[in-house]
Every structure is written in structure tokens, then in C-alpha cells.
Amino acid sequence: MRNSTDATRLGINRTGLQMSPEHAQEMLEGTQLLEMDMPAGTSDEADGQALSAMRQEYIAMADPLGSVPAPATLKGAAKSGAKMLTGRRPQVFIDKLSERLAFERGGTRLYDAVYAKALASKGDISKVPAEELLEIRNSEARHALLIKECMETLGADPTAQTPCADLVGVESAGLLQAVSDPRTTLAQTLHAALAAELIDNEGWEDLMTMAREMGHDDMANRFKQALDEEAVHLTKVRNWYTLLTMETSELM
Amino acid sequence: MTLALFEDRGTPLNQQRFTWRELAGKPISKLDDDAFTRVRVILMNGIETEALRFSHAAARFNLEFRRPLAEIRRVEQHQATMVNWLLGADHSPLETTIGYEQVAIEITAALAQQEPDPYLAQVYRFGLLEDFDHMYRYSALLDRLEGKDSNNILQSYTDVLPGRPTVVEHRAPENDLRRPFDRKTAAPLTKLNALTLTASEHQTHDYYMNIGPLFADPVARQLYAEIASIEEQHVTQYESLLDPSQSLLENWLLHEAMEAYLYYSCVQQEPNPRIKAMWERMLSYELGHFHMVAELFKKHERQDPQEIVGERLPEPVKFESQREFVRATLAQEVDLRPSGHDFVGLEQEPQRSIEYRNHMNSEGSPSETVAAGYTWRPGTEVLTRAQVRAA
Numbered sequence: 001m002r003n004s005t006d007a008t009r010l011g012i013n014r015t016g017l018q019m020s021p022e023h024a025q026e027m028l029e030g031t032q033l034l035e036m037d038m039p040a041g042t043s044d045e046a047d048g049q050a051l052s053a054m055r056q057e058y059i060a061m062a063d064p065l066g067s068v069p070a071p072a073t074l075k076g077a078a079k080s081g082a083k084m085l086t087g088r089r090p091q092v093f094i095d096k097l098s099e100r101l102a103f104e105r106g107g108t109r110l111y112d113a114v115y116a117k118a119l120a121s122k123g124d125i126s127k128v129p130a131e132e133l134l135e136i137r138n139s140e141a142r143h144a145l146l147i148k149e150c151m152e153t154l155g156a157d158p159t160a161q162t163p164c165a166d167l168v169g170v171e172s173a174g175l176l177q178a179v180s181d182p183r184t185t186l187a188q189t190l191h192a193a194l195a196a197e198l199i200d201n202e203g204w205e206d207l208m209t210m211a212r213e214m215g216h217d218d219m220a221n222r223f224k225q226a227l228d229e230e231a232v233h234l235t236k237v238r239n240w241y242t243l244l245t246m247e248t249s250e251l252m
Numbered sequence: 253m254t255l256a257l258f259e260d261r262g263t264p265l266n267q268q269r270f271t272w273r274e275l276a277g278k279p280i281s282k283l284d285d286d287a288f289t290r291v292r293v294i295l296m297n298g299i300e301t302e303a304l305r306f307s308h309a310a311a312r313f314n315l316e317f318r319r320p321l322a323e324i325r326r327v328e329q330h331q332a333t334m335v336n337w338l339l340g341a342d343h344s345p346l347e348t349t350i351g352y353e354q355v356a357i358e359i360t361a362a363l364a365q366q367e368p369d370p371y372l373a374q375v376y377r378f379g380l381l382e383d384f385d386h387m388y389r390y391s392a393l394l395d396r397l398e399g400k401d402s403n404n405i406l407q408s409y410t411d412v413l414p415g416r417p418t419v420v421e422h423r424a425p426e427n428d429l430r431r432p433f434d435r436k437t438a439a440p441l442t443k444l445n446a447l448t449l450t451a452s453e454h455q456t457h458d459y460y461m462n463i464g465p466l467f468a469d470p471v472a473r474q475l476y477a478e479i480a481s482i483e484e485q486h487v488t489q490y491e492s493l494l495d496p497s498q499s500l501l502e503n504w505l506l507h508e509a510m511e512a513y514l515y516y517s518c519v520q521q522e523p524n525p526r527i528k529a530m531w532e533r534m535l536s537y538e539l540g541h542f543h544m545v546a547e548l549f550k551k552h553e554r555q556d557p558q559e560i561v562g563e564r565l566p567e568p569v570k571f572e573s574q575r576e577f578v579r580a581t582l583a584q585e586v587d588l589r590p591s592g593h594d595f596v597g598l599e600q601e602p603q604r605s606i607e608y609r610n611h612m613n614s615e616g617s618p619s620e621t622v623a624a625g626y627t628w629r630p631g632t633e634v635l636t637r638a639q640v641r642a643a
Contacts, residue, residue, distance in 0.1 A: 065342055066283025105399035105634045112396070113469070138641060141634050148635050159631040161283060161404040166342050169400060173344060176398065181468035 072155030099164035111137030262539025279340035300332030302451030356383035361574035385415030418619035423605035457483035474618035
């Protein structure tokens with residue numbers, strides 16, 4: 001892929017009805033025959049309810065993804081100097097820390113792929129400085145280390161995969177696929193990175209609030225700094241994405 | 253005392269029934285269940301899919317048994333589904349891959365130690381060191397692509413270290429063929445072990461062939477292509493251990509005995525009560541199948557099936573970490589290479605294997621690329637070293 005414009009060329013896209021008018025007509029005729037044979041009272045809405053009912057049954061009987069491992073401070077095995085966790089269910093904080101750690105680690109790898117895309121996309125490179133992408137990548141890695149340190153001070157295990165950490169892997173799988181595909185342009189890649197940054201900013205905001213409410217002001221202050229850095233990432237990625245998209249539509 | 257195969261007749265075939273809801277039941281927990289529960293799930297899916305594969309092949313060569321084959325096969329299909337659907341959707345395909353390689357390492361190592369025939373044990377140790385290396389390469393991919401730690405899947409039971417490098421595992425087809433056991437003299441356990449590894453590697457091959465194209469990342473696509481090719485070699489290797497003079501019914505009988513044996517092993521060691529109950533149900537179904545086939549065997553071959561499979565099942569397969577055995581094997585046998593049926597030193601490797609792999613690797617080696625400089629670290633490389641990259 002030479003540059004982002006290449007991905008929006010006009011061509012022989014075969015997916016729509018307009019591309020095959022005769023076959024499309026036959027498809028529609030088949031549908032009409034089926035509808036004529038359907039019993040009275042059948043509706044999309046009723047069919048949707050059956051599907052929803054089965055989902056609800058499964059939801060009602062489902063087990064959770066898993067549990068949060070008890071931190072040493074709760075097991076009574078805290079090392080000296082470890083900070084005590086307070087609150088009725090402090091494991092929620094551990095779970096959210098672990099989530100952020102997983103996301104920052106995954107984000108580091110996501111930006112490894114974005115960086116490679118930027119280096120390879122020579123046609124776009126003047127708009128997106130690769131060294132700034134690398135700096136974002138390194139910032140994500142530093143944030144992962146920050147969370148690791150915080151978890152260690154609480155006696156929590158930063159190597160464990162908690163339920164929310166597990167789930168961010170599921171959530172971001174599509175973003176990683178979009179970024180790591182060699183066929184996607186830098187603009188398309190940045191669209192996925194933008195989604196990641198929006199999630200990340202929200203995540204740090206929540207974590208900062210939670211840390212403060214649990215009485216860990218020092219952590220909250222460090223999270224605030226991370227949030228400020230993430231806000232810079234968001235602005236940069238958004239601007240690059242907008243710039244490339246506008247450029248490919250020749251609106252600038 | 254182990255299970256007496258011919259005493260417990262299991263569930264009659266006409267009572268072996270399922271509903272769709274049972275087939276798509278609650279999955280195990282990726283986070284809370286023991287890694288060996290996942291190992292058992294993956295292994296038993298491999299055993300069931302082998303049952304289907306064998307049954308279809310058999311039906312192509314025999315008219316008379318098509319109906320009983322079809323009847324039992326229908327149940328095997330649903331057993332495979334019920335077992336495989338235990339894997340939760342929060343496993344990424346790559347995390348499941350780590351689970352597959354853990355199966356390959358731990359089960360191959362366990363069978364290598366229980367195998368009474370020294371030649372087959374040697375073959376298993378040889379294959380083990382190759383799968384061991386796959387674990388290292390896939391762990392590097394998991395870390396460097398998804399930013400995840402393979403030990404979350406492995407739960408510290410299995411080492412993540414280089415084995416026989418994947419880049420040198422590629423060889424000419426004739427050097428993947430081994431000497432088969434002799435059906436007349438081999439112990440029942442020898443036959444069951446060889447079938448088990450053939451089944452397990454076959455499903456691993458099929459899994460990689462199916463999920464490889466799901467990856468967008470080009471290194472991942474290449475790595476799955478490369479390791480799927482080795483798994484194909486492994487299927488060739490393990491399959492070649494089976495005595496080709498075994499009759500269709502003898503083969504079928506052994507398949508059913510293998511299924512019963514492995515479910516029996518699962519039942520003995522499963523800590524999750526819900527899953528243990530499932531293994532018990534599956535064992536009972538397999539005993540039902542076994543007795544059906546034993547009757548056919550008696551009728552058509554006029555031989556006592558006990559002569560083929562023995563009176564009792566062998567001691568259960570050990571589902572536990574084989575770390576020390578794997579390390580010792582690695583230290584002593586990593587440089588072995590196959591020459592025809594035999595294993596030789598590095599310098600004696602046949603030229604045809606070298607030429608074959610030199611060409612395959614001539615445009616680069618994905619397994620080398622993905623793991624360049626990789627060392628497993630708790631919580632991924634990102635948390636421990638070089639977290640900040642230079643431009």
C-alpha cells in the first residue's frame with residue numbers, strides 16, 4: 001500500500017445488489033416466495049424475541065469469567081511497607097488495575113504495529129511523524145510499568161490475568177486485527193488506534209477516581225499524569241487521522 | 253486396580269443422547285480452572301475428532317460396517333462438540349494455541365515415560381522437543397502481537413524455552429516415516445499410545461490450518477503456515493508407527509479402547525466436579541461403543557478382543573507437569589535428527605532434508621523472526637526489559 005489514497009480508489013466491488021442486477025432480482029423473488037409461505041403473524045420482532053430469550057437463559061446460568069486473586073495484603077502476608085487495601089471489596093480496584101495493565105501492554109504492541117505501518121507508508125509519512133508514534137508506544141510501555149509498580153505496592157500480582165484484564169483482550173482483538181493487517185492504510189490503522197485511545201483515556205479517568213476514593217492519593221496523582229499523557233496521544237492520533245482522511249477525500 | 257474393560261458394559265448406544273443445549277453448555281473458566289482441565293478438554297476433542305476421521309475412512313473401505321460406523325459416529329460427533337465447546341470464547345485463537353502446545357508437550361512427555369517399547373519412546377521424545385520449541389515461538393508471538401503472557405495459560409506447569417529449533421525441523425518426507433510396531437507382539441499400551449499421539453497431532457494440525465488465515469498479522473500467518481507444516485510431519489511420523497496390517501475391526505476396537513482409556517484417565521484426575529461428571533458420562537458412552545465393536549470383532553474375526561486390548565485398561569495417563577523429564581530430554585537429545593526410520597547425530601542428517609528446508613527457509617524463517625532475542629519474562633517483555641524502544 002503506497003498511501004491512504006490507494007484504499008479509496010474506484011473499482012469493481014462485487015458485494016452490493018447493484019453490481020448484479022439480474023441475480024439480485026432472483027434473490028428478491030426467492031425472498032418473496034418465502035414470505036408468502038410464512039404463517040400469519042410471523043414478524044422480525046417475534047423472531048428477535050426468541051433469540052433474545054435464549055440469550056437471557058444463558059446469561060442467567062452463566063458462570064463469571066473468573067476471579068481476582070487475593071493480594072498479599074488481604075491474605076495477611078503483606079511485605080513490610082506494602083500499602084493496605086481498604087474498602088469492602090478492594091478486589092475491584094485490583095481488577096481495574098490489572099485491566100489497565102493489560103490494556104497498556106496490548107497498546108504497546110498495537111503501536112508496534114502502527115509504527116511499522118507508518119514506516120512502510122511512505123506516501124503518508126510527511127503527515128504522521130513516525131518518531132512521535134514511537135514515543136506514544138514507549139509511553140504506553142511506561143504506563144504498563146507504572147501500574148505494575150502500583151500493584152506490587154498493594155501486594156497484588158501484576159502477572160495474573162484478572163477478569164477485566166481478560167476482557168480487554170477480547171475487546172481490543174478487532175483493533176489489533178485492523179492495525180496488523182498489511183492491507184490497511186495508515187488512515188485506517190489510525191482509526192483503530194483512535195478507538196484504542198478513546199477507551200484508554202476513559203480507563204485512566206476511572207482508575208484515577210477510584211484510586212482517590214480508596215485513599216491512594218499518591219497513586220491517583222501518578223494516574224493523573226498518565227491521563228494527561230493519554231490526552232496528548234488522543235489529540236495527536238485524532239489529528240493525524242482527520243488529516244489523512246481529509247487529504248484522501250481531497251477536502252484540503 | 254484399573255478399569256476392567258470387559259466388565260463394565262457402559263451406556264447402551266440407544267440411550268446415548270444429547271440436546272443442543274447440552275452440546276453448547278457452560279465453558280470452563282480460562283482464569284480459574286486448572287490448566288490440566290484445559291489440557292484434557294483439548295486432548296479429548298482430538299481423540300473424538302480422530303474417532304470421526306477413522307470412522308469415515310473405514311466406511312469408505314467397507315460396506316458391511318457402514319451402519320454401525322454411522323451409528324457410533326453420530327455419538328462421537330456430539331461428544332466432540334460437547335467437549336470442544338468447553339473452551340470459552342475469551343481464549344484468543346493464539347491463547348488456545350498455547351493450550352494445544354501444552355497438550356503436545358505434557359501428553360507426549362507422559363506417554364514417552366509410560367511407553368514400554370524403547371524405539372517408540374525414542375520417537376516420542378524426538379517429537380516432544382519439536383513441540384516444545386513451538387511453544388517458545390508461539391509465546392513470543394503472543395507477547396509481541398497481543399501483549400499477553402503465555403504463562404497465564406500455562407499456569408507455570410510448562411517451561412517456555414527453545415527446543416529443537418523449528419527452523420531445522422523441516423525435513424524430506426521419507427525422514428518422517430518410522431518403523432511400525434508389530435501388532436502381534438506390541439503391548440496394548442504401545443498401540444494406545446501411538447494412536448493417542450496420532451490423534452492429538454492431527455487435531456493440532458487441523459486447528460492451525462483453520463485458524464492461521466484468521467490472523468491479519470503477516471508474521472503470524474507465516475508462523476502458523478510453518479508450524480502447521482511441522483504438525484503434518486508429526487502426523488506422518490506418529491501414523492507411521494501404526495502397524496498397517498491391523499484389520500479394520502482391530503483398528504476400530506483399538507480406537508474405542510483408546511477413547512475409554514483416556515476418558516478413564518480424565519475421570520481419575522479431574523478436580524472440577526462438573527467436568528468430572530462429564531468425563532464419567534463420556535467414559536460410559538465409550539464403554540458402550542467398545543462393547544459393540546468387541547461383539548463385531550468376535551463375530552467377524554473369530555478372535556478374543558482381550559488378546560488385542562488386554563483385560564484391564566493400563567494405569568491412567570498422568571496429567572501433570574513433566575518439566576524435569578522434558579529438561580533432561582532437551583539436554584540429551586536436542587541434536588538428534590532423523591535418517592529414514594532412525595535417529596542420528598547432526599552431522600549425519602540426510603542431504604535431502606537439508607536441501608528441502610534450505611529452500612523452504614530461503615525467503616526467511618517466521619519462527620526465527622518472531623522469536624529473535626525472545627526470553628519469556630513474567631508479565632511479558634514489556635514489563636521487564638527494553639520497554640522503551642529506540643527509533
